[in-house]
Amino acid sequence: MGLGILLLLASLIASLVIKPPVVTQADFTKAKFKDLQQKKDYLTQQKLEQAKNQKVTWPGDGSQIAPSALDFVTKVAAKHNVKLVGFRPQRAVDAGLVSQLPFLINMEGAFKDVMAAEADIESPASRMVVENYQIGSSQESTDQVTGTIGVEAYTIDPIVVKTTTKSTVTVPAGAANVKS
Secondary structure: OHHHHHHHHHHHHHHHHOOOOOOOHHHHHHHHHHHHHHHHHHHHHHHHHHHHHHOOOEOOOHHHHHHHHHHHHHHHHHHOOOEEEEEEEOOOEEEOOEEEEEEEEEEEEEHHHHHHHHHHHHOHHHOEEEEEEEEEEOOOOOOEEEEEEEEEEEEEOOOEEEOOOOOEEEOOOOOOOEEO
16 A cells, blocks of 8 residues: 555656646647648648659740740630731739749631631640630621630740759850759
């Protein structure tokens, strides 16, 4: 019985003297934020690699994309026998590691031809995403229509940091690759 009382007394003293580590809400929030940031960085890198492998982004910077996109749209218009009325680049949007380059395309032609041209522009081969598509009758007595297509092209910014065991920083043309 004396041993039981001694153990009870020792555990009571230990619980009063030895304090468990206190984790504050701020410490918990910082740890959670750090964990979420690491997951975000990993997923961002995975998305960049996936975009490169699937060829859904345009190579190079924004100044090289508009002429290539115009060339593609001109070929599509000729293929489907529609008149390319306008191709207007809009203001680019910087979305972190990816830049969005919007364009506004105006076409005129027979309904089925304009629809077919829009389908080709929306195909994966174009590397453009149709964001907005409006079609209206240009002549009431015929099947002639005017199509306005809002598309976006995406490019990965020239400076991309890869997170690997040895990180590689890719810099714009004319500069050397740096390894750390």
